[in-house]
Amino acid sequence: MLRALIPAASRLVTAAAVVCFVGMLPFLSGQDPAAAVLRARSAEQLMTQEALDAVRRGLGLGETAWQTLGLWFGRLLHGDLGTSWVSGAPVGPSVLSALGVSLLLMGVAILVALAVAGLVCLGPVRAGMRGRPATGSGALSAALTALPEFLLGAVLLVVLSVWLGLLPPYGWGTPSNVVLPALAMGLPAGGLLGRLLAEAITSAYREPWVQTWIMSGWTRGEVLRGTLRRAVPPVLPQIGLVMVGLTGGAVAVEQIFTVPGLGRTALGAAASSDLPMLQACVLVLLAIGVLAGSGSRLLGRRLLGPAMAAQAMTEGQRAPVLRRGWWIVPAACGVVLLGVIVLGVPLDAYGTGLPRLAAPGTEGASGVAVLGADASGRDVLARVGHGALATILLALACVLFCWVIGLLAGTVPALSTGPFEAANAVPPVLAGMVVAALMGPSAQGAVIAVLAVSWAPLAAHTASLVEEANATAYSRMAPLLGISRTRLVLTKLLPGVSGPVFRHAMLRLPGTALALAALGFLGLGPQPPTPDWGLLLNEGIDYIERAPWVAAAPMLALIALSVLAVSLSSRRA
Incomplete structure (x- = not known):
């Protein structure tokens, strides 16, 4: 009976935590909601205490986080979603x-x-x-x-x-x-x-x-x-x-x-x-x-x-049956990405010595721009190469954190049921918008957003492996031998499952890099002039008719990364 109640309690606690988190966003952002409303509505209005109090009364804001949460939740129960801080409309x-x-x-x-x-x-x-x-x-x-x-x-x-x-x-x-x-x-x-x-x-x-x-x-x-x-x-x-x-x-x-x-x-x-x-x-x-x-x-x-x-x-x-020569396409994509890094990283990604939107092959002060220049006169190959290295390193850091969280959560699947289901219900973009609202758009915020939802598959994999390990004779005999559950998990279960879960995590590296690129494309990740792949694609689309190479370079790199991600995901971890 207790085992059945633990997942239900985990779901209930998680749902309450999510609702409270959403309700407290104005205070978690670290800014005075009333001051933010005044700045959004009029930059000239003096930020006096009387003006701030008037805004709080008009929007139903409390003086503390818990008061604001209570007022917000009360309005929510009556179908009132609040008033816009920008327009002042419902x-x-x-x-x-x-x-x-x-x-x-x-x-x-x-x-x-x-x-x-x-x-x-x-x-x-x-x-x-x-x-x-x-x-x-x-x-x-x-x-x-x-x-x-x-x-x-x-x-x-x-x-x-x-x-x-x-x-x-x-x-x-x-x-x-x-x-x-x-x-x-x-x-x-x-x-x-x-x-x-x-x-x-x-x-x-x-x-x-x-x-x-x-x-x-x-x-x-x-x-x-x-x-x-x-x-x-x-x-x-x-x-x-x-x-x-x-x-x-x-x-x-x-x-x-x-x-x-x-x-x-x-x-x-x-x-x-x-x-x-x-x-x-x-x-x-x-x-x-x-x-x-x-x-x-x-x-x-x-x-x-x-x-x-x-x-x-x-x-x-289940892993699909792999046909002979399956490795050719992902290997080719890997070679392309490696070539972009090797050729692009030695170049200056921030220098503006080339003509704006210069065509591929244009000579500049630092040599020939193989892939042309962007709207600021920067070498496209250099920016794509630096962006590849930065994106992969950020994705690697995110994957390693997800691996650790997945291992820990997978060893207590009943307790992590609620967070697991919540993470599966939240796409990285949604998490990215919330993090950007709290911290501002940044590379660190993008990693936090992807990390918040990407640990769930690794936790599920860990839980399945732990369940198999618990069915072994050694695990069943451990209590009779005086081995505590904590000792069993730390000395036997975690070391045994960490290897397969780590390989699973590494197979998710390209997909994680794509999620980070998506946040960069939407302006929720690294900011200009950082050579982020998603950001480069977003900037290049505006010039697709005049200079298609500006968008084509990051687009082709992302396609190669996408094909590599799908090819690796079809293999068993």
Whole structure:
């Protein structure tokens, strides 16, 4: 009974802590909320005590953090999301309007994702119906999964809008405005869903009951329905994570295409320190993530049914069969990235001795600019090379911290249930906006934001390995031998699982670097003139028509990193 209560208590405590954290954002920011409102509304107004008291009364702010939290929570229970510090208008209508836009965009993106996942699964379904289950999910899903939303959105904007002129690049209000953002969000999600479902369908077709059904005269349609019912439920928790990822991807996509959705509203609130608006957006985005994760788990249990629940597959943790020569593409990407570092790091990343937007091959005072110059006359190769080194080092530091946290949390899975589920429900971009509002945008803040949510997969891996170790004869006999649980964990369990979890963490290094680049692209990470990859891409997009090489260099580097991340993630840790 106690074991069942611990996870529930962990969830309850975590939920309360998250709500309190969001409610206390104005005071955690280290600034007087009333002073921040006065500065946002009028720079000329004198910051007298009377003016500050008037603002506090008008916004319902208390004199202490706990008073403000109590007032905020009381208004929240009555449906009042507060008043904007910038505009002075109620937050609720703006958030609801932005939420409607985001839900519409996410709905269309989900349709795109389902269509793509269906196309990816056609091959495994046909192979299974012929009695020869396929291996892997094909190159299509791998190619689609390789590009994160912010990078794919930039590519679609450049190719389909700027170069080909097929679709409008910005705005909202017409059906054509939905196409590019929905593709940018739906294609990677569809590739990942197709990959997971294809592997689950292939595994289901290999199970003995399928041949039993066929020999008993069941039709192909009935076998297919049974196979899907068997394959889909174990993948649904991963589908929930994909849905959570859509909420994070929506922030970058809405920013790229200037969609007036919830993600762009939250990003603007973080940039302007409009904390009541940010509080409301964070709560709504968290609610979407929690509902997506919980709904997927409940649906999975309902679809699986009691007959198959005892032997539910765990396809999300299985490694696909690797074909011969799988290493060629990731090795080529690694060589490209290494070459960029070797050639770019010796050069000056901050010097402005080249002509503005100089073409590749232009000679300058320090030599030939192989990849041209940016809008400030700085060598693009130098900036991409320095950015690669800085991004990888930051990602390495983040991964090592995640490894330590994952090991510690994984040894007490019942206590860490609540934080684990909360971390899975928060995309790095959302954490980045909160950290930027509290600390200001910086490289350190980006690492903290990614670290806050990226430890969860490593904790889950640790927990599964610890569970296997606990089932061994030595672990069962340890209490009888007088070995305490703490000693057993420190001397046997942690040393035994640390190696596999460390390899898992290293495989996540490219993906972590991409998450940091995404925060830099949104202005939540390192600030100019730092040669951050995401920041370089953001700066280069404005000159894509006049000087495409400015954006192409960081874009290609990020694509190589994305392909490397997907290739490594397909291997077992």
